[in-house]
Amino acid sequence: MLTGWTERANAIDQYIDNGGKSSISSKQMLLFMGQPQELPVYKIPISLLSFNVDNGRFAAEKRLKEQEIGFELDNRNPAHESYFIDLLIPKNAKSERLLNDLESYGQLSPGVITQDGFLVDANRRLACMKRLNEKSPRSCYQYLLVHRLPANVPAKEIYKLEVQFQIKTDLKEEYNPINDLLKIKEGLEHMSEQELLETLDWKPKKLKEYQDRLDLVDGFLHSIDQPENYTILLNLNEHFVEIQKEIAALKKLGFNPFENEKVIDIMYRILEVNLDKDFDKTITQRDHIRNLREAFVDDKIFKVLTKNMFKQDNATSEEIFNDVTAAAEMSRMQRNNDRSEELLKKAINLLTQIQDDSDAFAKKDFKVLFEELDELVSTIKEKVKE
Incomplete structure (x- = not known):
């Protein structure tokens, strides 16, 4: 068993120097250190390779897995390997397609490793090879085709390579969008905005959009005292x-x-509803968020939207959900220019549904709401008389 990563780098060197199955004649072009370079492709035993999921593309999923199992994962610890495999190829249709493709046709494109065997690209392919080899040990599953980088490559250049494979290609759809934001955040830690734009081949407008969204995400996490806990937002991009x-x-x-x-403070309060594990309803971007614009320019709708969220320190998720739902419905009606007669018909239909609910009539909350309704009806009656 290797005791250090220098020893493993030496083991890879020795394996390549020995020839045989360690290398193949193929060479491919790779954009590296700012220019296209022809780098050899090596056939390296998977036993000499390690996963690398500390970059932004996997950061949120890795943290979620750590929360699930109760300890921090270490890609240098062989005992943690199975967790990384589960993380990289979860049981879903995409993973099955990748496994079936590798099983049927083998590896068609090489990955990239550091000098000491950590994956820069092809984490998922390595995970598939390990799983296939566990299922049915065969020599074709015990090697991975890779480019091997020189020693002491700057972190900025590693990032640029990761971007080539993970953001600028069609593989992007395999990753959660929250991780895309983290990848951009990581890039800005290594380089200037201008250099990042050149690396991504993006327009400034697109980078600004990602930065603003990341600011919203970080702001929300700070507002709920969960800074950098991106795992809880994987379904909220x-x-x-x-x-x-x-x-x-x-x-x-x-x-x-x-x-x-x-507006942002209100939106943050609304999003908290989706993090309440004891509440089974969900604020959606389609039915709720996108229908709240009128609430911020119409006092009546705004009062409905904020009826509970700021007036009560202990406002429940259900109260906020109901207020948001009501405000969204009012906004849709206003946006669609529903006639007053149509609104009155809807109100009558809704009231008809509860007229025989005798259990509700005795509840305190029902009586409070009914008094509010009675006042509203009285106001409308006066206007009708006028």
């Missing part, structure tokens, strides 16, 4: 995308930065 759109629309309507901050 589209909510943040929708919030960005709503903020941009409100800016066009003349909202100033102070007013936009108020």
Whole structure:
């Protein structure tokens, strides 16, 4: 058993020097150190390779797995290997397709490793080879085709290589969008915005969009005292995308930065509902978030939206959910220019559904709401008489 990573680098050197199955004649072009380079492709035993999931593309999933198992994963610990395999190829249709493809056709494109055998690209392929070899040990599953980088490559250059394979290619769909944001954050730690734009081949507008979304994400996590706990947001990326759109629309309507901050605070409070494990309903970006714009420009809808979330320190998720749902419905009606007669018909239909619910009539909350309704009806009656 190897005792250090220098020893493993030496073992890979020795394996390559010995020839045989260690190397193949193929060479491929790789954009490396700022220019296309022809690097040899080696056939390295999987026993000499290790996963690398500390980069942004896997960071959130790795943290989620650690929360699940109760300890920190170490890609240098062989006993943790099975956890990384589960992380990289979970039981789903995409993983099955990749496993079946490798089983049927073998590895068609090489990965990239550091000098001491850590994967820069092909983590999933290595995980598949290990799983296939466990299932049915065969020599074809015991090697991985890779480019091997020189020693002491700067972290910035490693990042650029990861971007080539993980963001600028069609493989992007395999990853969670929250991890895409973390990958951009990682890039800005290594290089300037201009250099990152050149690396990603993006326009400044797209990078600004990602940075603003990351600011929203970080702001939300700080607001709930969970800084950098991105794992809890793996299913909320589209909510943040929708919030960005709503903020941009409100800016066009003349909202100033102070007013936009108020909008963001409300959106954060709304998103907390989806993190409540004891509440079984979900705020969606389609039915809720995208239908709240009118609430910020119409006082009546705004009062409905914020009825409970800030007036009560202990507002429940159900109360906030119901307020958001009601405000979204009012916004849709206003947006669709529903006639007053149609709204009245809807109200009558809804009231008809509860007129025989005798159990509800005795509840305190029902009586409070009914009094509110009675006052509203009285106000409308006066206007009808006038």
